[in-house]
Amino acid sequence: MFKCFPIPFCSRNLEQIDKRHCNLTTVPDDILRYTRTLEELLLDANQLQDLPKGVYRLTQLRRLTFSDNEIQYISPEIGQLVNLEELDCSRNDIAEIPDNIRHCRSLQRLDCSGNPLANNLPAGIIHLRQLNQLTLNDVSLAELPREIGSLSNLRVLEVRENLLKILPDSLVQLPKLESLDLGSNVIEQLPNHMGNLQSLKELWLDSNELHELPNDIGQLKRLQCLDVSENKLTFLPNEIGDLESLTNFELSSNQIEQLPSTIGQLKQRLLILKINSNSLTKLCNEIGQCLALTELILTENTLTELPITIGNLKNLSNLNVDRNQLTHLPVEVNILEIQS
Known part of the structure; x- marks a missing residue:
């Protein structure tokens, strides 16, 4: 006190x-x-x-x-x-x-x-x-200053819960930016050259109006946390697999029908993958290459089967597949010591 x-x-x-x-x-x-x-x-x-x-x-x-x-x-x-x-x-x-x-x-x-x-x-x-x-x-806030890129020492920028629809092009000129929170706005598109944000470790884009992610997002080699939940995404670019430092990936409440096979390239670092409340009909075999995964949330999709490669995920402690169209789980899943 x-x-x-x-x-x-x-x-x-x-x-x-x-x-x-x-x-x-x-x-x-x-x-x-x-x-x-x-x-x-x-x-x-x-x-x-x-x-x-x-x-x-x-x-x-x-x-x-x-x-x-x-x-x-x-x-x-x-x-x-x-x-x-x-x-x-x-x-x-x-x-x-x-x-x-x-x-x-x-x-x-x-x-x-x-x-x-x-x-x-x-x-x-x-x-x-x-x-x-x-x-x-x-x-x-309805807009950010056009010359926000002039703030060359900026490491953290938080503009959550505003009225932002368009982002200034100079946003990608912030060389030291480590954390960018744009969640809960009405953003429809990210500026060109997002890959220039080479210092970025956290990117929060949840609760916006995004229909796609730019291909150059794969250039964010230091990115550890990416949250694009509650948008209008129907697919992910193959370059997602180039996010070599990614540990947390949140995709909940979109309209994604399948994960790119390049998801398997995240095998060393990815710990948490949440893709619940989407339109997944099938999970790619390459998910079994994400050996570091501890949490895989697949709730509320239209999955009819799971790949047997999930059995490779020995570090999984939480696998949630509720509210899908599964009739059985692969034997390889049953032998995992997880909460499913």
Whole structure:
């Protein structure tokens, strides 16, 4: 449990103030005295409705967090916080991010999630060249900045639960991007040259309107987790087999009729394959080459038989084939020590 302590007698050299979970309705005046020394101000989970001007005069701040409040407005004076490295304003009632945020050139982590942003991101956002984590989940975002590729240090980009339909071409120009979460939007097509994202380890595309995956997705040699569940896919490109680092592959709730035989090329790393609620009529023999598999979910398809090569999957601990049209399981499956 967090506790609040009175600070009038604290040293004027105070560097951090933690006022999280303190039921504050206003920012205490005492906090605003530390203009020369305060580097961290944590105001999360209170009942604040605004930030006093004095907060924007704390020019030594490196970390400012006020998530889970009722704040409606960020002043353009935010641009005075030139040393700021982390800003978390998530889960408030903020309608607009001021363009003056462009002056926060030291900013590395920005989280604006869970705010009712009336407009798209300010143009100034692309000047934050030190950003390595940008989190914009559930902000009614209709588009990303065309020049988002300018954020060359970005490692994590989260824009889940928005209104994105088209992605800018420059998205694939983020050389350090490791995690990209585009889930729960209305995206119909991925930009060309997705294979350029050579650092990508996690790609979340679930709950969109995708009809196909680009062939060059196979160039993502470091990709470990790929979630394309709840889309409109009817097939997978053969290049899926080139994802040599893939461990988790989620394909649930699409319209896929068969897996490409190249799935067998994922034999060394693939641990989890979920392809439930699709239109599979047959499972390719090459699935038996995925020797590292521990979980294979085939629920709610139209399978009438399973290949005997499944018997090769000695590491399987969970095989689910419920709600198919199977009349029997191969002997090779019965001898596996699994939950089926």
